[in-house]
Amino acid sequence: SLPACASCSAFIFPFVVQTIIVSGPLSRGQINGGTNWRRWTSKDLVTWQDQGIAIPRNTTRFGDVWSGSTVIDTDNTAGFGAGSLVTLVTMPAPGSGQSCALWYSRDEGASFTFHDIVLPNPGQRDFRDPTVFWHAPTRRWVMTLSEAGKVGIYTSPNLKRWTFASAFVSDLVGLIMECSHLFKLHLYDTDGRTSGDKWILLLGGNGTKRGFTVGTYYWVGDFDGITFAPDYPEGQWLDGGADFYAAVVWPDPAAADPLASAYAIAWMSNWDYVNKIPVTHNYRGQLSIVRQLRLQLAGDMPRLFSMPLSAQNAIFDQSVFGQDQTIADSSAYNWPTGARAIACRIDLTLTRIGETWPEKVSLSVRKGERHSTQVILSMRENMVTLKRDARGPDAPDVGAWRRDRNVACDFSTGIGTISVFVDSGSIELFLNNGAATMSALISAPLKATGLQLSARNGSVGVSKVTVRPVPETAILSN
Known part of the structure; x- marks a missing residue:
């Protein structure tokens, strides 16, 4: 209690x-x-x-x-x-x-x-x-x-x-x-x-x-x-x-x-x-x-x-594991079957290839026809941006909602870890084992469950990908 x-x-x-x-x-x-x-x-x-x-x-x-x-x-x-x-x-x-x-x-x-x-x-x-x-x-x-x-x-x-x-x-x-x-x-x-x-x-x-x-x-x-x-x-x-x-x-x-x-x-x-x-x-x-x-x-x-909390994983009934891949301008990450969900936890590791990170690495969640929330990692500049301007229905039409949010995060070691909790109304992002975090409300139709991970002007290794989805029936019953 x-x-x-x-x-x-x-x-x-x-x-x-x-x-x-x-x-x-x-x-x-x-x-x-x-x-x-x-x-x-x-x-x-x-x-x-x-x-x-x-x-x-x-x-x-x-x-x-x-x-x-x-x-x-x-x-x-x-x-x-x-x-x-x-x-x-x-x-x-x-x-x-x-x-x-x-x-x-x-x-x-x-x-x-x-x-x-x-x-x-x-x-x-x-x-x-x-x-x-x-x-x-x-x-x-x-x-x-x-x-x-x-x-x-x-x-x-x-x-x-x-x-x-x-x-x-x-x-x-x-x-x-x-x-x-x-x-x-x-x-x-x-x-x-x-x-x-x-x-x-x-x-x-x-x-x-x-x-x-x-x-x-x-x-x-x-x-x-x-x-x-x-x-x-x-x-x-x-x-x-x-x-x-x-x-x-x-x-x-x-x-x-x-x-x-x-x-x-x-x-x-x-x-x-x-x-x-x-x-x-x-x-x-x-x-x-x-x-x-x-x-x-x-x-x-x-x-x-x-x-x-480690106990947070207890609410998820299953885990979907992705393959290790290298992504670049022409090849986005290929998510495993079952990764798309209204609510889920996503964990992954990014590894620098060579001496330089890509210019941008972008993770889009709750992606639909005109809706998405983006996590943009500018790893050369040690900066992460959260974008929700491509908002869904009923999102507040004010600048404070549309404005991009930025947080500093050190990627100079060549390794970046990401843990994301996303559900029907929010995203919580944990970077590099909690060194930086970003939390925000989001707005998207329930049918918007798309995921996309891509790189621009460079390549990056993606590994240790785990997606823990919440069954859609559990969400709709709540």
């Missing part, structure tokens, strides 16, 4: 229901002017079960329950019982503005009881998205909070009384940095050895003024229980696509080494067109698959690498 094993946030967006690959964790459901917190559980973080409403809408005079996070109070610091779940959430609190409220559960998150507003709004317009964790060295709870131009850091001995500790100030990614997470991971060298521990401040930011879009941004640095100090003033984008925002991060408390990696899931949409996406079967948009984050040196720079 996700709420019972980690800190997890509620999204402040329209409620997300299960897609063919993923479904939502503890999420907010938009219903007729109010919201419910629904509880979803999973044993493998791949398949999810809806356990119903945990916090009903508009049940107190402080209004709705918005974004927030849930922790296990193992030592009963709040007095609701050892092992109780304590949730800190944003509530609009008419008359005083966005404030942090406390709810608690004694039945593993099946239902919650309202306690009180524990951190009132001090007079700010933006005062939301509390994320809480236990800081063992100081034996205090720590909260990060979205405020205008900064992330506020607060501490508490008991989850009820909160004291301002410090503020992380930045104007790099917009005025409001939403849904922040502060967490610690081991830092690994390129040879896999641990070189120490670092703290990561990760949040939803707006990169429009810097030629990007909204996305998930992070800094790596140190935290002493009061102040977060980044190693570099500029941070990094976690994902190069247009639709990976407000990521939720949590550790695996059952892991032999909880600092080896963390889990993350994100809202797959974009503020520039979220309300232009049509509502289908009572939902709009979706969440990403859960990915595993690992902090590793890339050159001299610590970077978060993202990889899909």
Whole structure:
């Protein structure tokens, strides 16, 4: 059960229901002017079960329950019982503005009881998205909070009384940095050895003024229980696509080494067109698959690498294997029978032939008569582009949707690995074992299942091709 094993946030967006690959964790459901917190559980973080409403809408005079996070109070610091779940959430609190409220559960998150507003709004317009964790060295709870131009850091001995500790100030990614997470991971060298521990401040930011879009941004640095100090003033984008925002991060408390990696899931949409996406079967948009984050040196720079969970393969009933081939201008890849599908996972390796990569290597998925989504690898320039301008029906007619997205990825070793998850409404791309990722919504008719892999101005070796399709009957039944 996700709420019972980690800190997890509620999204402040329209409620997300299960897609063919993923479904939502503890999420907010938009219903007729109010919201419910629904509880979803999973044993493998791949398949999810809806356990119903945990916090009903508009049940107190402080209004709705918005974004927030849930922790296990193992030592009963709040007095609701050892092992109780304590949730800190944003509530609009008419008359005083966005404030942090406390709810608690004694039945593993099946239902919650309202306690009180524990951190009132001090007079700010933006005062939301509390994320809480236990800081063992100081034996205090720590909260990060979205405020205008900064992330506020607060501490508490008991989850009820909160004291301002410090503020992380930045104007790099917009005025409001939403849904922040502060967490610690081991830092690994390129040879896999641990070189120490670092703290990561990760949040939803707006990169429009810097030629990007909204996305998930992070800094790596140190935290002493009061102040977060980044190693570099500029941070990094976690994902190069247009639709990976407000990521939720949590550790695996059952892991032999909880600092080896963390889990993350994100809202797959974009503020520039979220309300232009049509509502289908009572939902709009979706969440990403859960990915595993690992902090590793890339050159001299610590970077978060993202990889899909190994358990993700359990949802696929079959695997189709392709032959090793060399592709060039006049010879595209010959996909094996059974590779075409509405939803599938594709894995392959590209190998440079000679001293130079082709000018372009292009992978097209969900290809139809006038529709396709393209992954274009400019491997000489160490750059990857995601194109969805040849969009399908009902795609938002806005520049933010049509605009190409780019991410840097180092192919200088002569090897490139690609893992792609594609379904009826999204694509998630993992490059070079998670060194770079791109996530985006797509639009294509269900009959558009074409695949094409080609090269321009050069040749490249293609090997280790595996396609794991989802049966069409399973998709249509959902």
